[in-house]
Amino acid sequence: MTERAPESAAAKQPRPKALISWSSGKDSAFALHQVRLAGEFDVVGALTTVSEAFDRVSIHGVRQEILHAQCDAAGLPLRIVPIPYPCPNEIYEARMAKAVARAVGEGITHMIFGDLFLAEIRAYREQKLAGSGITPVFPLWQRPTLPLAHAMIESGMEAYLATVDLKKLPAEFAGRKFDLRLLADLPKGIDPCGENGEFHTCVIAGPIFSGALALIAGECVQRDGYAYCDLKMAEAGRR
Numbered sequence: 001m002t003e004r005a006p007e008s009a010a011a012k013q014p015r016p017k018a019l020i021s022w023s024s025g026k027d028s029a030f031a032l033h034q035v036r037l038a039g040e041f042d043v044v045g046a047l048t049t050v051s052e053a054f055d056r057v058s059i060h061g062v063r064q065e066i067l068h069a070q071c072d073a074a075g076l077p078l079r080i081v082p083i084p085y086p087c088p089n090e091i092y093e094a095r096m097a098k099a100v101a102r103a104v105g106e107g108i109t110h111m112i113f114g115d116l117f118l119a120e121i122r123a124y125r126e127q128k129l130a131g132s133g134i135t136p137v138f139p140l141w142q143r144p145t146l147p148l149a150h151a152m153i154e155s156g157m158e159a160y161l162a163t164v165d166l167k168k169l170p171a172e173f174a175g176r177k178f179d180l181r182l183l184a185d186l187p188k189g190i191d192p193c194g195e196n197g198e199f200h201t202c203v204i205a206g207p208i209f210s211g212a213l214a215l216i217a218g219e220c221v222q223r224d225g226y227a228y229c230d231l232k233m234a235e236a237g238r239r
Contacts (some may be wrong), residue, residue, distance in 0.1 A: 015042040018110035019079070019103055019135065021231050022046035024062040024070060025201040026159045026178060027193065032074065033208050034114055034139040040083050041137070044108065046076040047099060049092075049162030051114060054086035060200045061163050061228040066215065073209035079103075089183070090193065093128065104133040111139045116145060116195045148193040149183055157206030161199045164227040168198040175217045175229035 007076060018041040020032045049058045056063055064080075070151035071078040079202055083092055100131050102199075111134050115122050125136050140148065152159075159178040164171060168190060176182050178201055183192050191197050218230035 003055060004040050004046065007012065015040065016110050017044050017048045017066060017106075018112055019043070019045050019108055020112045021114070022048045022067075022071070022076070022078075022152050023114065024048065024057045024067055024203065024205055025114075025162075026152055027116065027195075029074075029110075029114075029159075029203040029208055030148075030155070031112055031114040031139045032123055033155065033157075033206065035137070038139070041110055041112070043076065043168070044114065045103075046071050046074070047079045047081065047103075047111070049081045049083050049086075049096075051085045052082045058083060058085075058087070058148060059163065060202065061226075062202045063233075065233050066202065066213065070209075071204065073211055073213060096128070096183050097132075100129065100132050102112065106134060108113065109133065110135050110137050112139065114140055114149070116140055116193055117142055118195060119137040133134050139152065145191055145193040145195060146183070149178075150180075152178055153179060155207050157203060158212065159201040159203045160215070162202040162229055162231060163200040165198055166222065168196075168228055171220065171222060173199060173228035174220050174227040175231075200213050 020028060022028050022207055032043060036146060050056065050064060050173065051058045057067055068078060081095050111129065113136055114124060114137055122138060127135050157239060161173055161176050161178060164174040186192065194200065204215050214234035215231045216234050218232050220227055220229045
């Protein structure tokens with residue numbers, strides 16, 4: 001009988017545990033996809049801030065039922081950090097610090113972010129996590145955003161614009177699918193991935209999901225300088 005070759009020491013080493021900072025949108029979804037392809041980390045959960053006033057993902061305005069469906073489809077336990085609206089920075093930082101401390105206590109050592117090129121945002125994350133026991137990871141950092149947008153679409157990822165900044169885009173863009181037609185229609189100066197806050201998305205399908213979510217677009221409302229498309233789960237839940 002042939003003996004099996006002994007496993008290498010590297011193969012026996014457990015992968016570092018990580019959380020994905022989950023916005024419900026395309027950047028965090030694609031960051032998770034890249035990390036899973038690389039296989040360097042064991043992603044054990046998704047961390048999301050939810051507005052207590054609206055019961056929705058903060059900034060993106062995505063309903064909690066969709067958030068839960070996304071994480072179920074991605075095979076990720078969801079960790080919700082509730083925050084008030086409006087949220088003073090000291091409250092946000094205190095609640096995030098509590099979530100980070102809990103993660104460290106569970107042996108989690110890294111947090112993955114979908115940031116693309118905003119240096120001040122990256123510096124803020126690095127500063128707040130410094131000394132916490134959590135190391136930030138930026139798998140999409142400084143990838144050119146037009147090729148990146150194409151790569152997202154080509155991967156099979158599907159997303160809709162959930163929120164639009166009315167200072168940068170007309171309200172009619174809220175609810176549109178993130179696809180090649182959208183990229184062609186974006187006005188000059190608008191980042192193809194919306195990294196400057198022009199728009200925020202809700203992912204419904206892609207290589208990280210076990211199945212696509214079935215959503216319908218509801219009413220679009222304008223509030224505080226933003227247009228929000230109220231995406232809802234269809235009765236079937238998944239298509």
